[in-house]
Amino acid sequence: MNFWTIKFNPTSLIDVFVMPSIGFGIEKKVKRISIEVDFGKEYWRIKNSDSLPIKTNGIKGSLQVKYFFEVEKQKIYVAAQPFHRKKKYSTEVTCFSIQDSSYQHPIKDAFTVNNYCWGINFILGSELHFKKLIIEPFAGLGFLKRTVKNTELNFDIQNETFKPIKDYPFPTKQDFYFSSSAWGNVTFGLKLGYIIH
Numbered sequence: 001m002n003f004w005t006i007k008f009n010p011t012s013l014i015d016v017f018v019m020p021s022i023g024f025g026i027e028k029k030v031k032r033i034s035i036e037v038d039f040g041k042e043y044w045r046i047k048n049s050d051s052l053p054i055k056t057n058g059i060k061g062s063l064q065v066k067y068f069f070e071v072e073k074q075k076i077y078v079a080a081q082p083f084h085r086k087k088k089y090s091t092e093v094t095c096f097s098i099q100d101s102s103y104q105h106p107i108k109d110a111f112t113v114n115n116y117c118w119g120i121n122f123i124l125g126s127e128l129h130f131k132k133l134i135i136e137p138f139a140g141l142g143f144l145k146r147t148v149k150n151t152e153l154n155f156d157i158q159n160e161t162f163k164p165i166k167d168y169p170f171p172t173k174q175d176f177y178f179s180s181s182a183w184g185n186v187t188f189g190l191k192l193g194y195i196i197h
Contacts, residue, residue: 002029002030002031003028003029003195003196003197004026004027004028004029004195004196004197005026005027005028005029005134005193005194005195005196006024006025006026006027006193006194006196007024007025007026007027007036007038007136007191007192007193008023008024008025008191008192008193009023009024009025009038009040009189009190009191009192010190010191010192011188011189011190012040012189015189018060018085019040019042019058019060019085019087020042020043020044021040021041021042021043021058021060022040022041022043023038023039023040023041023060024038024039024040025037025038025039025191027064027193029066029068032067032068032069033065033066033067033068034064034065034066034068034077035063035064035065035066036063036064036066037061037062037063037064038061038062038063038064039059039060039061040059040060040061041058041059041060042056042057042058042059042087044056056087056088056089057087057088057089058085058086058087058088058089059085059086059087060083060084060085060086061083061084061085062081062082062083062084063081063082063083064079064080064081064123065079065080065081066078066079066125067079068127074126074128075126075127075128075129076124076125076126077123077124077125077126077127078122078123078124079122079123079124079125079140080120080121080122080123081120081121081122081123081140081142081187082118082119082120083117083118083119083120083121083144084117084118085116085117086114086115086116086117087113087114087115088112088113088114088115089112089113090110090111090112090113090152091110091111091113091175092108092109092110092111093108093109093111093175094106094107094108094109095107095108095109109153109154110152111150111151111152111153111154111175112150112151112152113148113149113150113175114148114149114150114151115146115147115148115174116146116147116148116149117144117145117146117147118144118145119142119143119144119145119185120142120143120144121140121141121142121185121187122140122141122142123138123139123140123187124138124139124140125137125138125139125140126138127193132194132195133192133193133194133195134191134192134193134194134195135190135191135192135193136190136191136192136193137189137190138187138188138189138190138191139186139187139188140186140187140188141184141185141186141187142184142185142187143182143183143184143185144182144183144185145181145182145183146179146180146181146182146183147180148174148175148176148177148178148179148180149177150175150176150177153177
């Protein structure tokens with residue numbers, strides 16, 4: 001079979017772990033091989049600092065190369081998916097002066113986060129066809145390299161001007177430059193497609 005498909009990913013609308021985004025894609029399938037290009041743009045953010053007038057700006061893109069086979073008349077595929085995403089936002093943390101050993105005088109420090117990420121996922125998925133409509137559940141594992149840069153960050157974490165970082169929950173730690181590193185990655189979701197030939 002040889003056809004084009006428009007894809008929409010409704011699960012990206014509620015993806016609070018990466019970024020809630022509106023995402024679309026287009027796929028070209030030729031026999032057992034297909035190539036899909038996806039793009040998404042962040043449309044809201046749960047937290048943002050009111051102290052810095054930074055407009056939330058997040059985008060993501062990916063390329064999927066799929067190989068299809070059939071298991072009991074069900075269309076299954078394996079895919080490699082290199083991806084890139086970047087986002088910019090403002091946030092704030094509570095910190096203390098070095099002289100404030102009792103932590104009695106908290107200070108709000110607002111700063112900007114620039115988050116850049118490259119990676120690749122290896123995906124297993126399936127396609128359920130209803131005439132021209134496609135329902136596509138998928139899941140996969142991969143790895144990513146994340147680089148975080150901060151601006152307007154006034155306090156020096158290395159000199160312990162911040163409240164001990166262990167008291168911050170995991171999502172907050174990801175806002176700081178020192179969280180730049182390589183990570184494992186998990187992806188899953190559901191796509192809707194429409195065949196346009």
